[in-house]
Amino acid sequence: MRSILRGNLIQAPALGQLDCLPGGCLLLEDGVVRGVVPTPPEGWQEVPVTDYGNRLILQGFVDAHLHGPQYPMLGTAMDLPLLEWLERYAFPTEARFADPDYARAVYRALAADLAAHGTTRVVMFSSLHTDATLILMEELARAGLWGYVGKVNMDRNGGKNLQEDTEDSKRETLRWLEQCGVFAPQIRPILTPRFTPSCTDGLMAWLGALARERDLPVQSHLSENTGEIAWVRELHPGCAEYWESYAKFGLWNGRTAMAHCVHSSARERQAMREAGVLAVHCPDSNINLCSGVAPVRRMLDEGVSVALGSDIAAGACLGMLEVMSQTVRASKARSLLTDGADRPLTAAEAYYLGTTAGQRFFGVGAGFAAGERLHAVVVDDNALGPASGLTLPQRLERAIYRAGQAEICAVWAGGRQIGGQRGFL
Numbered sequence: 001m002r003s004i005l006r007g008n009l010i011q012a013p014a015l016g017q018l019d020c021l022p023g024g025c026l027l028l029e030d031g032v033v034r035g036v037v038p039t040p041p042e043g044w045q046e047v048p049v050t051d052y053g054n055r056l057i058l059q060g061f062v063d064a065h066l067h068g069p070q071y072p073m074l075g076t077a078m079d080l081p082l083l084e085w086l087e088r089y090a091f092p093t094e095a096r097f098a099d100p101d102y103a104r105a106v107y108r109a110l111a112a113d114l115a116a117h118g119t120t121r122v123v124m125f126s127s128l129h130t131d132a133t134l135i136l137m138e139e140l141a142r143a144g145l146w147g148y149v150g151k152v153n154m155d156r157n158g159g160k161n162l163q164e165d166t167e168d169s170k171r172e173t174l175r176w177l178e179q180c181g182v183f184a185p186q187i188r189p190i191l192t193p194r195f196t197p198s199c200t201d202g203l204m205a206w207l208g209a210l211a212r213e214r215d216l217p218v219q220s221h222l223s224e225n226t227g228e229i230a231w232v233r234e235l236h237p238g239c240a241e242y243w244e245s246y247a248k249f250g251l252w253n254g255r256t257a258m259a260h261c262v263h264s265s266a267r268e269r270q271a272m273r274e275a276g277v278l279a280v281h282c283p284d285s286n287i288n289l290c291s292g293v294a295p296v297r298r299m300l301d302e303g304v305s306v307a308l309g310s311d312i313a314a315g316a317c318l319g320m321l322e323v324m325s326q327t328v329r330a331s332k333a334r335s336l337l338t339d340g341a342d343r344p345l346t347a348a349e350a351y352y353l354g355t356t357a358g359q360r361f362f363g364v365g366a367g368f369a370a371g372e373r374l375h376a377v378v379v380d381d382n383a384l385g386p387a388s389g390l391t392l393p394q395r396l397e398r399a400i401y402r403a404g405q406a407e408i409c410a411v412w413a414g415g416r417q418i419g420g421q422r423g424f425l
């Protein structure tokens, strides 16, 4: 069935480039984008139109790094650096997901919250619990979201409540993969060794072989914090740099997403570029845990792919518009720290990183991506101040800095409306 969405269309086909079409038309056929045009073409004149008037129609937001089981601690526990924070707060919070009923209630609320904030695709960590991970995938699918979700592997350094036996970890990973196929293609699995200190060499090697055998993507953490990097050096004295502890086990390729990369050296960044590894920048988290300020401009200049993540709950903002403004602020802090050598990012660049750069990890092209199911967020910026006299790029910038859940009036994911005037799930 054909339909048309009409409104002020703003897409980011490339870093720093905005394509704006005031009062434009998004042509849809069974939820798949057929074109972005000023007026309905021949054969589309009689097609039903959803007219969003003067509102902004943005690309769906991609949250490329977040931890589902940390949602209950969102906005709390901001007083420790990474390793202590994991042990004191994150691990005990995640341990509660051994209880499927608890997982169901939390994940239902999280999925609704993500949709309400305009996040339409996620690349997400679950906990090590297989049943809770399947529940998370089910709840995301039920809310209409799309994404990759990983059962976490961790067979060392998790304390007594959050650690698997190596053989259990392998067996549970296979059980999870067997059962999660029902959510594809909407919600798909991604292998998730928590980070190098959490996984023995034997488990890492097994995961690398599994990724290759089943052609699965991989997510983990990289060079977030200096204490963590020193620990990895102790654990892997044969690796000159952190990334090698993944690469040597086959966990480093064009389907790998690595969160943070705050302290990645020039050589580590080069290894990312050459392998096509995606760096996921999580600016709020990096400040909250006093990790540092990632050299995003430098990575982009060097040709490294960068997307954005909320990294809840080390990050306290679930909404990607806020993560985009945090990205611009963090880049300014970085500019100050480097005496202007690292130029700040613009709002338009942050919009690209939070949309097109993230959707590329899903194999989807730029902008509203003709031939793909529509992912879009409709923003009513009426309450943010007068729109008259502002250009569409200015209204986008204002939305990034000022819009929240209240301004998001409709959300489309996978070619269908998942929230908005008819209410969110």
Ligand SMILES: [Zn+2]
Binding pocket: 065, 066, 067, 221, 259, 311
């Ligand atoms: Zn993380």
